[in-house]
Amino acid sequence: MTCAPTEASPELGPAPALEDADYFHVSNMLSPEEQQRLKVMRDVLTQEIRPHVAEFWTKDEFPHHLLKKLGQHGFGAIETEPGSRLFKGLVYAELARADLSLSTLVGIHNELIVGALLEAGSAEQQDRWIPRLKTFDAVGSFALTEPDHGSDIAKGLCTTATKEGDEWVLNGFKRWIGGATFADFLIVFARDTADHEVKGFIVETDRPGVHARKIEHKMALRIIPNADITLENVRIPAENALTGAANFSAANILLRNSRAWVGWEAAGAQMAIYDVVHHYATSRHQFGRPLAEFQLVQQPIAKILGNVTASLAMMAQLARLQEAGGLEMSHAALVKASTTALARESAQLGRGLLGGNGILADREMGKIFADVEAIYTYEGTYEVNSLIVGRAVTGASAFI
Numbered sequence: 001m002t003c004a005p006t007e008a009s010p011e012l013g014p015a016p017a018l019e020d021a022d023y024f025h026v027s028n029m030l031s032p033e034e035q036q037r038l039k040v041m042r043d044v045l046t047q048e049i050r051p052h053v054a055e056f057w058t059k060d061e062f063p064h065h066l067l068k069k070l071g072q073h074g075f076g077a078i079e080t081e082p083g084s085r086l087f088k089g090l091v092y093a094e095l096a097r098a099d100l101s102l103s104t105l106v107g108i109h110n111e112l113i114v115g116a117l118l119e120a121g122s123a124e125q126q127d128r129w130i131p132r133l134k135t136f137d138a139v140g141s142f143a144l145t146e147p148d149h150g151s152d153i154a155k156g157l158c159t160t161a162t163k164e165g166d167e168w169v170l171n172g173f174k175r176w177i178g179g180a181t182f183a184d185f186l187i188v189f190a191r192d193t194a195d196h197e198v199k200g201f202i203v204e205t206d207r208p209g210v211h212a213r214k215i216e217h218k219m220a221l222r223i224i225p226n227a228d229i230t231l232e233n234v235r236i237p238a239e240n241a242l243t244g245a246a247n248f249s250a251a252n253i254l255l256r257n258s259r260a261w262v263g264w265e266a267a268g269a270q271m272a273i274y275d276v277v278h279h280y281a282t283s284r285h286q287f288g289r290p291l292a293e294f295q296l297v298q299q300p301i302a303k304i305l306g307n308v309t310a311s312l313a314m315m316a317q318l319a320r321l322q323e324a325g326g327l328e329m330s331h332a333a334l335v336k337a338s339t340t341a342l343a344r345e346s347a348q349l350g351r352g353l354l355g356g357n358g359i360l361a362d363r364e365m366g367k368i369f370a371d372v373e374a375i376y377t378y379e380g381t382y383e384v385n386s387l388i389v390g391r392a393v394t395g396a397s398a399f400i
């Protein structure tokens with residue numbers, strides 16, 4: 001018997017991406033061409049992204065070269081390129097499986113930045129930004145939340161926009177704005193002082209009066225910087241207004257789509273949890289046997305797989321609704337709340353299954369465990385999304 005540590009086993013580094021993580025073969029519903037495209041994108045994520053992210057997460061640093069790589073492989077153009085909703089959703093899931101911080105940036109980029117320009121931008125705005133956005137040669141940030149208004153932003157939004165001749169003048173504060181420390185522009189939602197409607201504006205970050213300060217000491221999504229923004233008499237030309245975003249319903253369409261994207265993120269995060277616990281339980285030995293042989297270890301593995309499968313199945317049906325033009329806010333809110341709650345449960349089980357190693361970022365599990373907390377909260381908290389569903393099915397609004 002040797003007492004020399006064998007702690008190289010299980011080895012450090014990412015767990016292999018297991019086919020079983022999609023246990024009911026949701027990806028087989030794609031056309032053969034899309035299955036092949038998904039495989040190529042998954043390979044890029046598995047080989048070129050997932051092995052490198054833990055280091056940047058620990059350092060609290062954004063890996064710009066990895067974003068460039070994602071741009072080269074089409075991740076900046078998910079919403080502008082043709083493809084079924086199921087394909088796009090599974091790409092989002094694979095991104096989250098590799099890393100939730102980068103998946104956050106890419107999801108916001110496609111759903112809320114490119115999405116806003118496609119949904120509400122003029123032809124000139126689209127021509128100016130979309131070609132560079134597609135390759136991540138330009139980055140935009142979505143600036144809705146404020147220091148004093150998170151869940152109640154629709155009614156509470158305080159940032160103002162005042163029309164002065166051919167210009168708008170913006171004043172106010174934004175909080176939590178993802179990627180804003182290096183973004184080229186912000187999409188700012190501000191209340192028009194004339195008609196009190198919430199409108200969308202493109203604000204280049206090099207304009208006088210725009211200040212972004214990184215929020216320090218985050219315990220989740222440490223790769224993507226979030227910022228506090230100050231807008232101090234920021235002047236933008238009238239043509240920077242998003243003409244299709246003249247009231248809050250434009251923001252609501254974007255939020256509906258982005259809540260659906262977070263559902264895919266939660267499914268992908270759980271695929272990663274399954275990869276990690278399966279790898280660990282089959283390679284770590286205790287009591288002279290692999291952990292995987294113990295009944296009390298198999299049960300949580302089955303529970304995690306059940307949670308992943310339920311999330312993927314729910315998202316696949318949501319993709320069908322979306323494809324048919326039938327996606328409503330309450331559908332998106334239901335998947336957002338349900339899948340992130342399942343992801344939280346899966347992350348808790350996975351963290352426990354790795355014992356002490358479950359709190360380490362470089363074993364992936366500690367990082368995923370922390371990151372899942374953020375997706376449970378952003379794009380509308382669990383509670384707020386539950387209230388949206390509750391309002392839709394009971395007819396009674398719990399919001400004042």
Ligand SMILES: Cc1cc2nc3c(=O)[nH]c(=O)nc-3n(C[C@H](O)[C@H](O)[C@H](O)COP(=O)(O)OP(=O)(O)OC[C@H]3O[C@@H](n4cnc5c(N)ncnc54)[C@H](O)[C@@H]3O)c2cc1C
Binds near residue numbers: 142144145378387
């Ligand atoms: C990592 C991260 C990234 C983000 N990125 C962005 C971004 O890029 N752009 C952007 O605009 N915003 C972003 N956000 C902001 C995010 O959308 C808000 O954090 C979220 O909407 C919740 O707002 P809040 O944090 O102010 O919480 P609060 O609204 O203060 O809520 C606190 C608690 O009260 C509960 N609560 C509130 N109202 C009710 C109610 N009526 N009934 C029951 N419970 C209630 C909430 O569910 C929560 O548990 C990000 C947030 C995080 C954490």
